[in-house]
Amino acid sequence: MPLVEVMGLSKHFEVRQSPISRLLGAKRRVIRAVDGVDFSVNEGETLGLVGESGCGKSTVTRCVVGLTRPTAGKVTFSGLDVSTIRGDDLRKFRRSAQIVFQNPYASLNPRKTVSQILGQALVQGGLTNRAEREAEIVRLIESGIAIARALAVHPRFLVCDEPVSALDVSVQAQILNLLMNLQADYHLTERCTREEPSLTVSSSGHSVACHSYE
Numbered sequence: 402m403p404l405v406e407v408m409g410l411s412k413h414f415e416v417r418q419s420p421i422s423r424l425l426g427a428k429r430r431v432i433r434a435v436d437g438v439d440f441s442v443n444e445g446e447t448l449g450l451v452g453e454s455g456c457g458k459s460t461v462t463r464c465v466v467g468l469t470r471p472t473a474g475k476v477t478f479s480g481l482d483v484s485t486i487r488g489d490d491l492r493k494f495r496r497s498a499q500i501v502f503q504n505p506y507a508s509l510n511p512r513k514t515v516s517q518i519l520g521q522a523l524v525q526g527g528l529t530n531r532a533e534r535e536a537e538i539v540r541l542i543e544s545g546i547a548i549a550r551a552l553a554v555h556p557r558f559l560v561c562d563e564p565v566s567a568l569d570v571s572v573q574a575q576i577l578n579l580l581m582n583l584q585a586d587y588h589l590t591e592r593c594t595r596e597e598p599s600l601t602v603s604s605s606g607h608s609v610a611c612h613s614y615e
Contacts, residue, residue, distance in 0.1 A: 402480055403441035404558060405465060405498075409474035410438040412460050434460045438474070442558070447584070459503060462562045466500045467491075478558070496526055499551035503562040508547070515546050519553055526554035545576070552583065 416430040435457040442448045450458050463469040465476055467483045476483040478498060486494050502508035509518060519538045528534050541549035551559060564576060603609050 403477075404444045404446075404479060405442040406477045407438055407440050407461070407465065407474070408476075410461065410464055410471050410476065411436050411473040412457070412464060412469060413472045435464070435471075444557070459562050462500060462560045466498050466560055467494065468500075496554040497556050498558045498560070499554065499556040500560040500562060501547050501551050501564050503564070509550075515542060518546065519549055522550050522553035545579070548579070548583070 411433070412435040414432045414434055416432060418429065438457075438461055440448060440450075450461060452458050460469060464471045465483070467476075467486070470484055478486075478494060481490065481494070483494070513521075516535075516538055519541055520534055523534050523537055528537060537553070541553060548564070561580065564580070601609050
């Protein structure tokens, strides 16, 4: 089963009409930001979503992590429908699927320090010991605050919405190299990218070929 599966994903936004337009009987305008997107991501895989500016990449990412409700289609995470997750399952999903936003200046609270932002994420992730939390904050800051906040809860799935689009070329390369290193450090990349798993028989009698089963 894929870790993330997107099936027929569509998101349409209705353009608000002015009172005069409504009085004149103007037709309702709808922007079809995303139409019929399908893809899946297995545990340990990296998927790049490529397209011109304004084609709906950010809308897709927000739908995948549950920040935007799709108009049609379905997004599942470990078999659960993202749009219907509630309660404890929703909290688990929030810890498992994190996003690095395209514009960290708009997504981070300027009234809080770096330590406060990361500390809040760590507490929500279950790290309540202050000394351990401060040590983890120092280690995370080396990754950059926007990425660090997403990594603070040790997610299984990380969405990066154009994390290098506003950076110089040399810095872009550094961030991309950092992300590849973080994949390995946080087990977001598995051995299957370089080693084919052996076929074994589980206790239930099913055949299994997966490094994670070990």
